[in-house]
Amino acid sequence: xxxxxxxxxxxxxxxxxxxxxxxxxxxxSTRLGGISPPPMDSLNxxxxxxCAVQDNTDRxxxxxxxxxxxxxxxxxxxxxxxxxxxxxxANADSPTFENGQQADALLTTDTKKILxxxxxxxxxxxxxxxxxxxxxxVHAGWxxxxxxxxxxxxxxMHQPADRLLAAIGPCxxxxxxxxxxxxxDHFLTAFGDAAPIRRADxxxxxVDLSQACCLQLLRAGxxxxxxxxxxxxxxxxxxxxxxxxxxxxVTGRMAALIGPRIS
Numbered sequence: 001x002x003x004x005x006x007x008x009x010x011x012x013x014x015x016x017x018x019x020x021x022x023x024x025x026x027x028x029s030t031r032l033g034g035i036s037p038p039p040m041d042s043l044n045x046x047x048x049x050x051c052a053v054q055d056n057t058d059r060x061x062x063x064x065x066x067x068x069x070x071x072x073x074x075x076x077x078x079x080x081x082x083x084x085x086x087x088x089x090a091n092a093d094s095p096t097f098e099n100g101q102q103a104d105a106l107l108t109t110d111t112k113k114i115l116x117x118x119x120x121x122x123x124x125x126x127x128x129x130x131x132x133x134x135x136x137x138v139h140a141g142w143x144x145x146x147x148x149x150x151x152x153x154x155x156x157m158h159q160p161a162d163r164l165l166a167a168i169g170p171c172x173x174x175x176x177x178x179x180x181x182x183x184x185d186h187f188l189t190a191f192g193d194a195a196p197i198r199r200a201d202x203x204x205x206x207v208d209l210s211q212a213c214c215l216q217l218l219r220a221g222x223x224x225x226x227x228x229x230x231x232x233x234x235x236x237x238x239x240x241x242x243x244x245x246x247x248x249x250v251t252g253r254m255a256a257l258i259g260p261r262i263s
Contacts, residue, residue, distance in 0.1 A: 001229065001231070002015065002016055002017075002167065002169070002170075002228055002229070002230040002232070003015050003016075003017060006033075007033070007069070007070035009033065009069065010032070010033040011029075011032070011033035011034070011043060011066050011067055011069075011070040012033050012043075012240070013027040013028060013029050013067065013071070014027070014028040014030070014169065014170065014230065014232070015027060015028070015071075016126065016165075016167030016228040017228060018165045018166075018167060018226060018227075018228050019126060019128055019165055019167055019228070019258070022128060022130060022131075022132045022165060022261065023132055023261040023263075024128045024165075024258060024259070024260070024261050025071050025072050025114070025257075025258070025259050025261070026071065026126050026135075026167070026257060026258040027067060027070065027071045027256070027257050028124060028126075028167075028169035028230075028254070028256050029043055029045060029067055029254045029255050029256070029257075030043065030170075030240045030241060030254065031043050031044070031240060031242050031252060031254065032240060033066065033070075034059075034062075034063040034066060035062055035063060035066075036055050036056075036059050036060070036063060036252065039053065039247065039250055039251060040053075040055040040242075040252035041252075042063075043063050043067065043252075043254075044060060044063055044242070044252030044253060045060060045063055045064060045116075045118060045252065045253050045254060045255040046060065046118040046120075046252065046253030046255070047252075047253070048120070048244070048249055048250065048253070050249070051249050051250055053250050055252065064078060064116075067255065067257065068114065068257070071257065072259070076111075076112055076113055077112055077113050077114070078114050078115075078116050078257075079092040079097070079099060079106055079114070079115050079116065080099055080100070080106075080115075080116045080117070080118075081099075081100065081101055081102065081103040081104070081105075081106055081117070082100050082101060082102050082103070083103070083104050083117065083118065083139045084102050084103070084104060085104065085141045085143040085144050085147075086102075086103075086104055086144065086147050086149070087104065087144065087147030087148050087149045087152050088102060088103040088104060088105075088149075088152075089103060089104075089105040089106065089107065089136075089149070089152050089153050089156045090103035090105070090106040090107075091107055091108075091156070092106050092108040092110070092113055092115060093107075093108050093110055104117075104138065104139045104140070104144050104147075104149045105117070105137065105138040105139065105149055105152070105153040106136065106137055107127075107134065107135065107136035107137075107153065107156060107157055108134070108135060108136075108259070108260065109133055109134045109135075109260055110260065111260045111261075111262050113259060113260075114259040115135065115136070115137040115257065115258050115259065116137065116255050116256070116257050117137045117138065117139040117255065118139070118253040118254065118255050119139060119169070119171065119253065119254050119255070119256065120234065120242045120243060120244040120251055120252070120253050120254065121141075121171060121172040121177075121234050121235065121243050121244045121245050122139055122141035122144070122171060122172075122209070123138075123139075123140040123141070123145075123168060123169065123171040123209050123210060123213050124137070124139065124140075124168075124169035124170075124171070124254070124255075124256035125137075125138040125150060125167065125168055125169065125213055125217075125256075126138075126166070126167045126169070126256055126258045127153065127154070127157065127166050127167075127258075128164070128165045128260075129157065129159045129163055129164055129165070130163045130165065131261075132260060132261030133260055133261070134157055134159060134260065135259060136153050136156075136157055136258070137256055137257070137258050138150055138153050140209070140213055141209075142179065142183060142186070142187075142207060142212075145187075145190070145209065145213060145216065146186045146190055148216075150213060150216040150220070151216055151219070151220050154217075154220045154221075154222075160221075161220050161221030161222050162221055162222065162226075164222050164226065165222075165226050165227075165228075166217050166222050166226065166227045166228070167227075167228040167229075168210055168214060168217075168227065168228065168229045169256050170230055170232040170233070170234050170237075170241055170254070171209055171210055171233075171234055172233060172235045172243065172245060173208075173210075173235060173236055174196070174198070174207070174208040174210075174211070175233075175236075176206075176233060176235035176236060176245070177206055177208075177209060177235075177245075178204055178205070178206055179204065179205060179206070179207055180203075180204055181203040181204065181205070183207065184197050184199055184204075184205045184207070187207055187212065191212065191215060195212075196208035196211035196212050196215065210230075214227060214229065234246075234254075241254060242254055
């Protein structure tokens with residue numbers, strides 16, 4: 001189970017005991033401990049797309065600095081992508097990598113870098129090999145799950161799956177994530193009888209995104225004992241998290257950060 005942490009500066013975040021034991025610097029942020037005003041209060045790490053309400057980009061950068069300072073002894077270069085709800089994985093070590101390129105996951109072996117993906121209901125997943133030398137950050141909404149963003153990332157890490165560690169961060173919970181029948185059908189096709197869905201009489205239903213991600217990690221070969229999870233729900237727990245669905249799009253963003261261990 002993820003553990004809640006608070007820095008001396010007031011930044012609140014969650015960590016994975018598995019990743020911490022491997023000395024891998026990482027964090028799943030909350031909305032607490034930053035400098036942004038309402039409705040992006042306070043540790044806002046991104047602006048909502050297509051929304052008239054936007055946070056100041058300088059404040060967002062300062063919030064990232066606060067979060068990095070809480071988990072790292074020295075600053076690192078933040079690597080990020082333009083998330084498109086697909087299955088593309090970017091290699092931040094590639095000479096052609098550029099911040100903002102389209103992808104929904106990224107990986108690195110460079111100890112001077114920190115990877116970041118943003119969420120406001122979707123599932124953040126952090127991955128590392130047992131040595132902490134190669135890490136990845138994954139953004140998985142329902143479309144990303146169906147597009148196999150998780151197995152695609154594991155494949156590109158080129159490590160035995162049974163030596164990988166995984167942490168699934170806070171996301172929208174089963175009871176809060178209502179979807180239409182076409183989404184339920186996608187999950188039935190992808191997961192069969194194991195599909196983590198609940199269908200209602202009207203044809204709509206609910207999807208357990210966190211469990212879907214866990215199933216994909218297990219199917220890829222990562223043992224259950226090497227997967228950390230959480231019971232936190234971004235929709236329900238509004239005192240801690242932003243939620244696109246709860247706040248009708250007028251909301252900030254959390255981030256999941258991870259970097260390779262230095263020694």
